[in-house]
Amino acid sequence: MMSNVLGLIFSYSERENLREMTKTRTLASLPFGGKYRIIDFILSNYVNSAIYDIFILTRNNYHSLVDHLGSGKEWDLTRKRGGLRILSPFSNPGSNETGVYKGTIEALSRNMHSIRRSMAEYIVISGSSILCQMNFQDILKSHIERNADITVAYTRAMNGCNIIPQGVNLLKMDEDERIHDLIINNDDINAQDVTCDIGVIVLKKSLLESLVADAMSYGRYDFYRDIIQRLSSTLNILGYECKNHIFEISSVTGYMQANMNLLNEDVRKNAFVQPIYTKVKDSVPAIYLEGCHVKNSIISDGCKIEGSVENSILSRGVKIGKGAIVKNSIIMQNAEIMKTVILDHVILDKDVMVRENRHITGHDTYPVVIEKFSIV
Amino acid sequence: MMSNVLGLIFSYSERENLREMTKTRTLASLPFGGKYRIIDFILSNYVNSAIYDIFILTRNNYHSLVDHLGSGKEWDLTRKRGGLRILSPFSNPGSNETGVYKGTIEALSRNMHSIRRSMAEYIVISGSSILCQMNFQDILKSHIERNADITVAYTRAMNGCNIIPQGVNLLKMDEDERIHDLIINNDDINAQDVTCDIGVIVLKKSLLESLVADAMSYGRYDFYRDIIQRLSSTLNILGYECKNHIFEISSVTGYMQANMNLLNEDVRKNAFVQPIYTKVKDSVPAIYLEGCHVKNSIISDGCKIEGSVENSILSRGVKIGKGAIVKNSIIMQNAEIMKTVILDHVILDKDVMVRENRHITGHDTYPVVIEKFSIV
Amino acid sequence: MIQTNSKEMIAMLLAGGQGSRLGVLTNNVAKPAVPFGGKYRIIDFPLSNCVNSGIDTIGVLTQYQPLELNAYIGNGQPWDLDRLYGGVSILPPYVKGSEGEWYKGTANAIYQNIHFIEMYRPKYVLILSGDHIYKMNYDLMLKHHKEKNADCTIAVLKVPIEEASRFGVMNADDNLKIYEFEEKPKEPKSNLVSMGVYIFTWDKLKEFLIKDEGNKNSDNDFGKNIIPAMLEEGQNLYAYEYNGYWKDVGTVESLWEANMDLLNPNVPIELNDPPWKIYSRNGILPPQCIGENAKLHNSSISEGCKIDGEVENSIIFPGVIIEKDVIVSNSIIMPSTIIESGSLIEYSIIASNVVIEKNSQIGLNKKPILNNEKREITVIGQELIITEGTIVPAGVMVDKSILEKGA
């Protein structure tokens, strides 16, 4: 019952390409699934696994994350002991560059002072580019029972992704799930029989401390290449399969696909099998006015719909005017779509306004992204 | 009853010289008066004046401030509406320098996006180098009643400071308290009949927005020189006298003096006439062991005293060994002073350990400062 | 031990009543906890009015079935009332000497909590009840109270004179000073009726509460005893006129009407009002999902719903499932209820956690409907199961599960 686990979340990814969507925000604060942000899914995994002591490592553009998380109340993480803490990239006062780490290892090293003060025995690390419902107590139990030095969660099928995006780590394991090598995926591939890392790592805090100190002293900065791959023969590094649905979000098409997958009832059930916490906005319920046509869509509180919406995901407070048609699109918070607009395969960022009669059409393989605060 | 005031606190001062004490912390998080930090006195002024919507502007080294304030719960500032928010110096993503503002005006300008979102009508600005119990509703009332554009709080006597330190603004006022000029004090002076600015400014948010935008467009960065002094003939800038005791903390001697003044009962009563909130540490009560001698001192929770303490201020969790003598000193949190140590006119920062038999002596005019984590 | 500043005004919210006119809807919950408006509970309105008016200290007096209400209020966080000093406090009756005493009337409930009120040394006390839907700035009312130098200010509403006899009527002079109060008079002399919102100068109220407690014949009620006693003794009582939307939701019909008012753009109750938000405790639910077969007309739908049928002029609360080939019209479906395929629902209030099995018909009117005739409202109580193919006629109130067809 007592928790002796510290959660570490990387709020950014080193390999993402989300165009305008991450221009002024860190990956973890990107809206996802209607009313959520990516961080909500990650944090809820920890809270639902009874891990209440969590650090979030940031690199840059993390203001939107601070805004969204506030004091952490909505995730029940405003605590005297433990709770949520955002580690800003200032930690090393000696450095003259701020906010730019040479790699994950340097990020960990610069924040080691805070990590060391935690009384936790184990650490569960998550990234922000792959989402998946996971019970961290299960992976921890497996880690302890199998006497692993490091446990790395993986997925076999990347369910939900048509292709495996560039930059994903492919793990080579023997039949006992012991990892003996790691390949960084160089092409967007369609392969079937690979095991992909999903960014969740479990290890003892003491081991993390010594591995990071060691790597830093040799000028090695990449956790996967310089620790997992390099030490796979000396340490007992094991894989742990996650069988739940995977949402991979490192490109615009991946982001679009991941959102659209939520329209599938089975995927949705799997994603929401445990509560997903998010910031409470006290919006009013959605209002459907006379003449609206809404089909196969996810709609959030505070929306007001007079037009047609199909195969789309609407965040909070979106207005769709009379005669407007929104198809296969993702509409973020407070966007306003006026009369007789037509949108197809479009991602509208927050607070965008689309004036009457505008038609915007993207394609499955290249959705159009409209930047935050734009007026079209 | 309804608050329409936003508080802005500068957590740093441009003219402080506190040696090692502000090497790894911002001025506002410097320990003061035993168990407090400077920010506690400032924030309590706001909370006691029913102003619950507060931004803290930071420049660098503000991790200790984030640690101390946490979610703001202890100041009752964890709120859905308003509450406490620390503005990290990242606000302007276009800039390549971070954390260095050219002056107060640039600091305000870079954070104007956040300030503008507040629904407040008035702004009360505080600095961190001068502390004083003040009811901000009174100064606000006077501001409105006297139809001021800007109200600047001042003190006549700098009670508690023997001299007026360099860099303090001396205000020139006519008999109606209208400010017509401002001199920046160039020497440490002993003058009697001056009126000194104490860093508290009241004005309308809309006025602040336009003044800052205007000054920035001309490349002017200093609020006092470039707004108050330059515009004193066009705007109605009024003084407001604060008659409470002043603690001026911009040099080591000033800091020492300000702490020692708290040993005076009248000063103490004045300083604590309203509750001063601070972080709760759940320390045990202070324990006085057989053989201790304690005289004229302020002692915080969690101290364990076997030696002698005189005219000193002890923060939480300080241990004083048998036969040790501590005089005229400030001992910060968790310092450990072993047997038969002698300290006189010394400031021990947090977590310092002084081993047996060491003698350290400073002087009134030059107290010795021992850096955080040192072992002597 | 904790040094603190006094509060200018605190609020006391009377939430103890049983609300028997709401029938099966209040079998297991106190009236203030009844769901309203698509995602709210009735108590969200007075609580939100308080915080929006700058009142941060509220005592909620509970007595009847308080468990769900207590759990709903919790630490007050959804209303920003989780304060270190002040915030929201639940005030049940308790044992003082050797035995306990339940609340006898509204005034007695306040009397028993004098000690609580005095902790905050307020100058004024706002008395509210938990069964009205309205948005009101109590701070403006307080200003009026101070300007008039009143001992008690009573918020009043202008109603058509023919309806005034259903209310407590205030007879006031041109200066709004009240000279007479009549409870439900047959021949009302004025169309100013009490909204059940009072501001008292605390010293004065305390004096009258103590006096009233000494009177063995008193019902210890504000309307029946305290206000008349104050008038009799020549205290300064003033009316404060409120012009916005206000509705007592103490009956099934008025609860239904007030919900429907939210869908009517001509009724002046707008909940989407950023500076005057109505706060509520939100369930942790995903956004709503609208299926392939859904048809939606002039309706309000909340989080966690899955809608695949037709919904018209209806208010659908969080977590409701409406399967395909269902038609719901002019109805209120409370949280987590399931309406299975083929069912038809009209002019009904379906309470929370109900299951309406396939092909049922609820509230359908077989009689011809005359012009202007009000349709009778059908009510299904909490957690009931209505078996497949059941027909519940218009105007019925169901308080037991119907597990056999035709039963």
Next chain:
Amino acid sequence: MIQTNSKEMIAMLLAGGQGSRLGVLTNNVAKPAVPFGGKYRIIDFPLSNCVNSGIDTIGVLTQYQPLELNAYIGNGQPWDLDRLYGGVSILPPYVKGSEGEWYKGTANAIYQNIHFIEMYRPKYVLILSGDHIYKMNYDLMLKHHKEKNADCTIAVLKVPIEEASRFGVMNADDNLKIYEFEEKPKEPKSNLVSMGVYIFTWDKLKEFLIKDEGNKNSDNDFGKNIIPAMLEEGQNLYAYEYNGYWKDVGTVESLWEANMDLLNPNVPIELNDPPWKIYSRNGILPPQCIGENAKLHNSSISEGCKIDGEVENSIIFPGVIIEKDVIVSNSIIMPSTIIESGSLIEYSIIASNVVIEKNSQIGLNKKPILNNEKREITVIGQELIITEGTIVPAGVMVDKSILEKGA
């Protein structure tokens, strides 16, 4: 409506008792709210034990004089119990049908809150009382409960056999399985006594609570009814031995002793224990001030105190003022009390907000003191004023202000 995970174990803390053996100290407050140990209240110990053991859902059952206790617990923030789901809940009696029912006994209090417990779907329920001082990891006890596959586990303490007859004695086999329970037996068969800390498997407890409630002759008490009934029906009851410091502070003498134990380095109760902090609600007070004339020996002094006199072997609570030429020895001075110059205080407990005026003498013993004889404790009740020069002899309990000299 809120989806959540179930809790493995929740705690129910019985805080309703009047604590009459503490005399004037519990005239206005429930026993768990009595100050203890320089800055705590008794209830801080079970609450802190819970949070330190990883239990984040606690129901506090109150009935007698709960106002101060309720205000002290507040939203639970000082103990990190202000959770969105779980945390600390105050559970007073309430009205269910048409009338309310007070708690009849410890078991009945839990019975009346079955609905509360079931909200969290716990597997185990921990029952605690609010009048013991100890630090205990309930998580280890739960582990023992699970290992033994017990229906009920009772924490026990080894005491000298001659003292066992003051307690409930557990007779257990080598495997710690309890086969007999005797309440205060004249001839104890074992030196294992109950600490009043129980873990029950919830399904089993619920069954016995319902059964017990049906028994008209039952006192509805855990020790008297539930435990014997479970033994009789052959349930698995196990003892769990606890080896640390434990003290029942139900009497004035034991309360004084337990406080003094904190000053004795040979007694194993260390409060300065970072991984097992005792949390408490802190007043907003400045640090203590020690004046020119103070002499301090082996004492514990808290925030907000101003000490200018001599203090020896004493526990001084927050906000106490001790003027010069005062001697306080072997005493407990509770919050915000003032001891004016020239007064002498020995072997006393002075409750909070008392004023001892100049040159008074409290608790001085005029008789010669024999070896090993226990000194009688003098008690001054809350908020009293003891006028200048008053002499209160040893062993007296004062419950009214002494406003005239020699009175």
